[in-house]
Amino acid sequence: MTKRILISLTIGIILGALFIDVSHAPWLRTLTTGALALLLFAVGFQLGQGGDLKERVRQLPRSALMVPILAGLGSLLGAVATSLFLNVSAGHASLAAICFGWYSMPSVLIAQTYDLTVATLVLLTNVFREVLAIVFIPWIARRIGPFPAVASGGATALDVTLPIISQSTDVETALVAIYSGSVMSGVVPVLVPFVIRLLQG
Amino acid sequence: MILVAGALIAGFVLAQFVKFNEKQKTVMDRIGEQSLLLLLLSMGLSLGSNPDLLAALPSLGMQSFLLAVGILVGSVGLTWLGVRGRRSGRD
Structure with missing residues (x-):
C-alpha cells in the first residue's frame, strides 16, 4: 500500500509541476472533492458492514478518548524540540504544530493577521506533515500501533487520511480517527488566533 | 465538512439496508482503493501546480x-x- 501511495502522490506532483497551470485549480478541486467523497462513502460502507456500531463504540478502550489530546501535545512537543536545532523560534514552530495538518485556513489567517513568511512556513510544514502521514500511516499502524497511526494524521484523520487509517487498521480504529480528527479540527480555529495573539505580545 | 459527513453517512446507510454478497463487497473495496489512489494523484497535482508552494x-x-x-x-x-x-x- 505504501508503495502505491508514494507512486500516486509522486506522479501527481511531477505532472502538476510540469503540465498543470493555476487556471486548472477549479477542476482539480472538483476532482479531489469527488475522489474524497467516493472514498468516504466506501469507508462509511465498511463501518456499516462492521456490525452493531453502538456496541463497537462501547467496546472501545477508554484510552481512545485520549488520542486527540496526546496527538496535540505530542505535536507541540515535537515542534518545540525540533525548533532548537533549526533557525525557527519555538513560538513559530508551535504555530505550525497546532494546525495539526490543516494547512489551508490557518495559513491564510496567519498571513492576514501576523506574518507572510511564518504563514508560508506553516503552510509547507503542514503540507509535509500530511504527506508524511499519508506515506507512513500503513507502517505506523503495523509497527507501532493503530492509535499512534490516528495521531499521525492529526486533524486530517477526519478526511484525507481517514481512508488510509481505515484500510491499514480496523473499523474500531476508523471510529477513533473520526472522533480524534473532529476534535482536532474543532480546536484549530480557536488555537491559531490564540497563539497569534500570544506571539504579538 | 458537510461532504465528509454526507458521504460517510450515505455509505453507512447503504451497508445497513442493502445486503451485499462477497463479490459485491470486493467491488466496493476495490472502488475504495482506486479512489484513494485517485485522491492522492489529484492531491499531488494540486501541490505540484501550486506556484507559491x-x-x-x-x-x-x-x-x-x-x-x-x-x-x-x-x-x-x-x-x-x-x-x-x-x-x-x-x-
Whole structure:
C-alpha cells in the first residue's frame, strides 16, 4: 500500500509541476472533492458492514478518548524540540504544530493577521506533515500501533487520511480517527488566533 | 465538512439496508482503493501546480520538512507512550 501511495502522490506532483497551470485549480478541486467523497462513502460502507456500531463504540478502550489530546501535545512537543536545532523560534514552530495538518485556513489567517513568511512556513510544514502521514500511516499502524497511526494524521484523520487509517487498521480504529480528527479540527480555529495573539505580545 | 459527513453517512446507510454478497463487497473495496489512489494523484497535482508552494521550497523547504518530521514523531511517540501506559493500567 505504501508503495502505491508514494507512486500516486509522486506522479501527481511531477505532472502538476510540469503540465498543470493555476487556471486548472477549479477542476482539480472538483476532482479531489469527488475522489474524497467516493472514498468516504466506501469507508462509511465498511463501518456499516462492521456490525452493531453502538456496541463497537462501547467496546472501545477508554484510552481512545485520549488520542486527540496526546496527538496535540505530542505535536507541540515535537515542534518545540525540533525548533532548537533549526533557525525557527519555538513560538513559530508551535504555530505550525497546532494546525495539526490543516494547512489551508490557518495559513491564510496567519498571513492576514501576523506574518507572510511564518504563514508560508506553516503552510509547507503542514503540507509535509500530511504527506508524511499519508506515506507512513500503513507502517505506523503495523509497527507501532493503530492509535499512534490516528495521531499521525492529526486533524486530517477526519478526511484525507481517514481512508488510509481505515484500510491499514480496523473499523474500531476508523471510529477513533473520526472522533480524534473532529476534535482536532474543532480546536484549530480557536488555537491559531490564540497563539497569534500570544506571539504579538 | 458537510461532504465528509454526507458521504460517510450515505455509505453507512447503504451497508445497513442493502445486503451485499462477497463479490459485491470486493467491488466496493476495490472502488475504495482506486479512489484513494485517485485522491492522492489529484492531491499531488494540486501541490505540484501550486506556484507559491514551489517558490517557497528552496528557502523554507528543509526547515518545514524537518519541523513536520518532529511534529509527526512527537504526536506518534506521545500517543504510543500514553495509550501504552493506560492500557496496562485502567483499560
